[in-house]
Amino acid sequence: MSDTKLSLIGSRAVLFEADCPFDLAHQERIWALTAAASQWDGVVEAVPGMTNLTLLLADVPQDLTRIERDLAALWAKGTRREVDGKLLEIDLTYGGAGGPHLADVAEMTGMSIDAVIKMHSTPDYTVYAVGSHAGYCYLGGLDKRLETPRRKVPLPRLPGGSLSVAGLQTGVSASAGPSGWNTIGSADISFFDPFRATPALLQPGDRIRFLPVEVNA
Known part of the structure; x- marks a missing residue:
């Protein structure tokens, strides 16, 4: 059984973490x-993260001991929740000003830019979790x-829509x-809009397909 731990975040939130592989099967257990x-009584919101x-x-x-025990017991059951989410196709421009590190990735992986x-x-990418910043999708x-x-050396600022690995x-x-x-490319898309009925464009279980519509050297 995978190791787990519970941490208190502030005064009214807890973080449950599972020491497990980063793959769809284990993320379905998180879901x-x-x-x-x-x-559960007393739970205002449950927010899935990456293996947490x-x-x-x-x-x-x-x-906290009871909460940790109950969560660990549920995790140990190994129950998975499969989600048949929607598929979103995203037009991408690889390279150029919006993808300044495409050649670096090709060099690091030993592949040509076209192969990268x-x-x-x-592949179609599955949204494992939404977080980091509003609307951002962690993909598997x-x-x-x-x-x-x-x-x-991190870049101090990238525009929204930047594609990175x-x-x-x-x-x-x-x-x-x-x-x-x-950062290897860019897309013209809004993943989060507070004025939409559902502000976040995608939810865990949805999928993304990247379409290379333009490549710039």
């Missing part, structure tokens, strides 16, 4: 845990051959901000 815990779960509570918890683009745009499905380290993750930024990932 199942989220669905179950969201029905945050519970926002109505009151200051009086018995083809490999990156081939990146080919292991595209694994790259984070940049030693780091480690075994890839994603499109939902808003402008700093980044230590390798």
